[in-house]
Amino acid sequence: LAGERRDIKLDYVSTWKDDLVGELIENRTNDIRRSVTTVGPHRDDLVITMDGFDTRNEASQGEQRSLALSLRLAGHKMLTEALGEAPLLLLDDVLSELDMNRSIALLNSLGETQTIITSAIELPEVVTPDAEFRDFASDDGFYG
Numbered sequence: 001l002a003g004e005r006r007d008i009k010l011d012y013v014s015t016w017k018d019d020l021v022g023e024l025i026e027n028r029t030n031d032i033r034r035s036v037t038t039v040g041p042h043r044d045d046l047v048i049t050m051d052g053f054d055t056r057n058e059a060s061q062g063e064q065r066s067l068a069l070s071l072r073l074a075g076h077k078m079l080t081e082a083l084g085e086a087p088l089l090l091l092d093d094v095l096s097e098l099d100m101n102r103s104i105a106l107l108n109s110l111g112e113t114q115t116i117i118t119s120a121i122e123l124p125e126v127v128t129p130d131a132e133f134r135d136f137a138s139d140d141g142f143y144g
Helices: 020-034 061-083 101-109
Strands: 010-012 045-050 090-094 115-118
Touching: 045 061, 061 090, 061 101
Parallel strands: 090 115
Antiparallel strands: 010 045
């Protein structure tokens, strides 16, 4: 989607070591006092680095959006392979934070997958959707 190769790494960072049940028991009193569970998979994180830099702090919004979309498309591909058919892909307002080249790359990467995209901006002129729906009640007459 970015138009160039980058060194991307994903690291799963866990809030617990080896014994989740033990850590839940150990933190129970504090968790009850705070009304929140402080350890467990829901607190784990996925750290994404690009060329050795943490993308949360060093990547532009367009780069972050491209990475998030790449993960979404990879998940869709895995589901397609597991199911033997592609599920519907819904992308909500994905173009607003992408430059023109990334938008075109994203739209061209979708192939024959049945996809619904909502957008608050016009599609790039070089992209022709199979169908387009507009909300004529909005100020600019465009939605969808």
